[in-house]
Amino acid sequence: MAKTAISPTREENYAEWYQQVVKEAQLAENSSVRGCMIIKPWGYALWENMQSVLDGMFKATGHKNAYFPIFIPLSLMSKEAEHVDGFATECAVVTHHRLEKGEGGKLTPAGPLEEPLIVRPTSEMIINETFSRWVQSYRDLPLLINQWSNVVRWEMRTRLFMRTAEFLWQEGHTVHATKEDAVAETERMLDIYAGFLENYMAIPVIKGTKSDAERFPGADDTYTVEAMMQDGKALQAGTSHFLGQNFAKAANIQFLDKDGTQKHAWTTSWGVSTRMIGGMIMTHSDDDGLILPPKVASAHAVILPFLKGKDKSGDATIVEACEALKAELEAQSYAERKLVIELDDSDTAGKKWAWVKKGVPLRIEVGARELEEGTVAVTRRDTNEKTVYPRAEFITKAPEILADIQITLFKRAETFRADKMTTEITDKEAFYKRFKNDRSAGGFVLAPWDGDAASEKQVKEHLQVTIRCLPLTDQDVAGKNCVITGNPAKYMALFAKAY
RNA sequence: CGGGGAGUGGCGCAGCCUGGUAGCGCAUCUGGUUUGGGACCAGAGGGUCGUAGGUUCGAAUCCUAUCUCACCGACCA
DSSP: OOOOOSSSSSTHHHHHHHHHHHHTTSSEESSSSOOOOOEOHHHHHHHHHHHHHHHHHHHTTOEEEEOSSSSEEHHHHSHHHHHHHHGGOOEEEEEEEEEEEEEOOEEEEEEEEEEEEESSOOOOHHHHHHHHHHBBBBOOOSSEEEEEEEEEOSSSBBBTTTSSSEEEEEEEEESSSSHHHHHHHHHHHHHHHHHHHHTTSOOEEEEEEOGGGGTTTEEEEEEEEEEOOSSSSSSEEEEEEEEEEHHHHTTTTTEEOOOOEEOOEEEEEEEEEEEEHHHHHHOOBBBBBOOOOOOOOOSSEEEOOOOOOGGGGGGHHHHHHHHHHHHHHHOOTTTTEEEEEEEOOOTTTHHHHHHHTTTOOOEEEEEEEHHTTTTTEETTTTTTTTTEEEHHHHHHHHHHHHHHHHHHHHHHHHHHHTTTTESOOOOOOHHHHHHHHHSSOEEEEEEEEEEOOOHHHHHHHHOOOOOEEEEESSSOTOOOTTTTTBBBBBBEEEOOOOO
């Protein structure tokens, strides 16, 4: 059995394996603040790449960025009843505005605020309240705004990237004159998320709508993209909400329409977060650590010179050659981005493994032999394949190799998901059996459902299985019966255990 | 919030039951050896043992309180 760079392996302990991958890849670490993570440079570079692509997509569809306060007055928060109920148990609340030195120099909060401030768990209330002043006429619509920010949700249990008390995200908030426009926007943004996840993160997703129980608090409809992780659990990777007129009414967003009457507007909101990084790790990484999809990778390749130690005669030449190679590679582009190349000329043992664990797509080895032959030895992180290329050929071919890695990762994930997906289960016994298997979380089961909250609740209590979504396609239920109750089915539902 | 677990040099741990003021591995630094790879030898630096109180001649070790963290549940992006 070959030694793996990450211990334990996925098979041995998936949860612990995940923590180790994050740590060994230098993506993030726990901070001294409960539930809050420190995103390290290697992880933040990844997030910046993701941001940059998404931001371009938002702007290309007419959205503009803005920034709203981190604090929401308590009174404002309480205006949409369902929304409040959904977030009340996980709000951080600011109640004081200064510190005083007490006994023994110990600092204690003083100066109570007249009205407590909530640290935003999401910004619907503060943004829609603002929109009520921005929107006066049908000419002001649609209003398409996005914000990049942090939010705070005081979760009971946290896990790096997957669920942290504070996380980074973007939240889009839009206002429309008609229901049709708002629904179209909700679906457009869902498509953008799905496209980003599949084409950039190489994570295959299933698009669908949430059941009543899983909907965003205050929304009429929540659209979601669901991904399958390597342990057979599902991950909600992004959501897009059709908010109906609920928030428009709560925040009083009205406009004077062409016909001269005052109308309430229709709003949407949509978001993706640093959680996608967690999804990416759980989709692609292996027992040797992280594997980054080239399109968003913090770096595309690392050059590792083989130095001669004591007999340093040739070392300077090798490092120089590596620097020249780096410069030439950096002139190349892949996926509208100049190649980012790291050069690690440290002589520490195990530096190769450090880069394996960081998930960099290509490792380029250059030593005396390569210099002499005019070649480079290149190893792909995804397949572990080592190929010796003539130097010039590799430089022009690098983007092509990266593109192949990107596709390989996506296809591999797609194949994996296909193995974890069944549409064959039609009776309750088989359904229960599937999800009671201890070795695996069970994957996706696409099965008929009667649309009743009671049956949904039942499988959640018995099996910790939830309805991830009602897929947008495959909704033919004619003649089919609910997998749980046997009653006539209303929907095809995608069931899974979830993060 | 419930269930078990853990807080000891930068990291990972032992020591605790049977009190006598700290030890191992990795990492770091120095010197040497080695060199297509997760090295070896020798030496060195670095810790008031989570915090507060108590028992004692003496506490990492016993007692009490308290804080924190990761993990498994319930809750959730």
